[in-house]
Amino acid sequence: xxxxxxxxxxxxxxxxxxxxxxxxxxxxxxxxETSMDRLDAVRAQVAGGAANTHGGDPGLHRNRSxxxxxxxxxxxxxxxxxxxxxxxxxxxxxxDVGAGTGAFSPLLADRLGRELHVVDTDPRHTALAAAAFxxxxxxxxxxxxPRGAVVTAMExxxxxxxxxxxxxxxxxxxxxxxxxxxxLSTPDESGYPRGWxxxxxxxxxxxxxxxxxxxxxxxxxxxxxxxxxDGPTFSLTPVGALVxxxxxxxxxxxxxxxxxxxxxxxxxxxxxxxxxxxxxxxPEGSWRVRAVGDDDGGWRAGTGLLAVATAPPx
Numbered sequence: 001x002x003x004x005x006x007x008x009x010x011x012x013x014x015x016x017x018x019x020x021x022x023x024x025x026x027x028x029x030x031x032x033e034t035s036m037d038r039l040d041a042v043r044a045q046v047a048g049g050a051a052n053t054h055g056g057d058p059g060l061h062r063n064r065s066x067x068x069x070x071x072x073x074x075x076x077x078x079x080x081x082x083x084x085x086x087x088x089x090x091x092x093x094x095x096d097v098g099a100g101t102g103a104f105s106p107l108l109a110d111r112l113g114r115e116l117h118v119v120d121t122d123p124r125h126t127a128l129a130a131a132a133f134x135x136x137x138x139x140x141x142x143x144x145x146p147r148g149a150v151v152t153a154m155e156x157x158x159x160x161x162x163x164x165x166x167x168x169x170x171x172x173x174x175x176x177x178x179x180x181x182x183x184l185s186t187p188d189e190s191g192y193p194r195g196w197x198x199x200x201x202x203x204x205x206x207x208x209x210x211x212x213x214x215x216x217x218x219x220x221x222x223x224x225x226x227x228x229x230d231g232p233t234f235s236l237t238p239v240g241a242l243v244x245x246x247x248x249x250x251x252x253x254x255x256x257x258x259x260x261x262x263x264x265x266x267x268x269x270x271x272x273x274x275x276x277x278x279x280x281x282x283p284e285g286s287w288r289v290r291a292v293g294d295d296d297g298g299w300r301a302g303t304g305l306l307a308v309a310t311a312p313p314x
Contacts, residue, residue, distance in 0.1 A: 058070065076185075080181070085181045097152065114150070187202075189207075193246075
């Protein structure tokens with residue numbers, strides 16, 4: 001793990017007493033896949049209904065491992081918010097920024113019992129979300145969205161250049177109600193060659209220390225806890241890192257040369273994965289979530305990272 005600069009706080013272990021392990025994972029996976037089915041049902045009715053292929057519309061390339069990973073991240077985010085935000089503050093909405101088509105966002109609102117708003121800058125995503133989830137507030141501009149008791153940005157920060165990450169966090173912090181929580185998740189890619197998975201849209205991967213630093217600077221010093229998730233789909237081996245990294249880099253070269261190949265391949269994957277039998281969901285208790293501290297094992301202890309920052313009360 002990189003050494004943070006002198007003005008960056010160490011990742012906090014203050015939430016160690018709380019249990020953040022995901023609960024009812026199989027139920028959450030079914031709910032997320034039902035959301036993807038709803039998106040498929042409206043896709044043909046929405047202009048430009050085939051949204052971008054870089055993850056914002058997970059139904060286009062759904063596979064069970066990806067769905068499980070995202071569902072677990074959202075469940076951990078909901079548990080952390082419930083544990084760290086006073087109940088009297090949890091009267092505002094949940095705002096999920098960079099939510100894509102919103103397939104996983106309802107997991108937050110359902111677990112927290114709050115009104116849901118989703119934000120994404122791609123109008124293709126928001127058009128699909130609005131058509132599939134009519135009871136959800138849908139926005140392309142965070143400034144037009146109400147402030148939230150819980151604001152999340154799940155698997156977003158790694159899609160931003162490092163120079164833009166602190167400013168992005170600052171915009172999220174401004175959307176949090178006093179006493180509320182800001183939650184960001186990101187994969188820890190430090191175990192891959194040169195600290196990058198090779199997935200082209202990930203232009204700014206961060207490790208635990210980098211995530212804590214970006215969130216602390218962007219919020220102006222709010223208390224930050226970094227959680228690490230281990231278990232199915234969050235485990236990585238040196239061999240797996242080498243194979244995946246090499247395959248992603250090779251795909252970048254092929255898709256860059258053969259213009260238009262990526263949408264064709266994604267469309268084929270959508271047709272195949274949409275109708276194939278679902279694989280089994282790992283049993284409850286398969287995941288471990290702990291606060292990152294001085295003894296953090298890095299990516300070998302799990303590649304899921306979530307930073308939870310709490311806003312000062314009014």
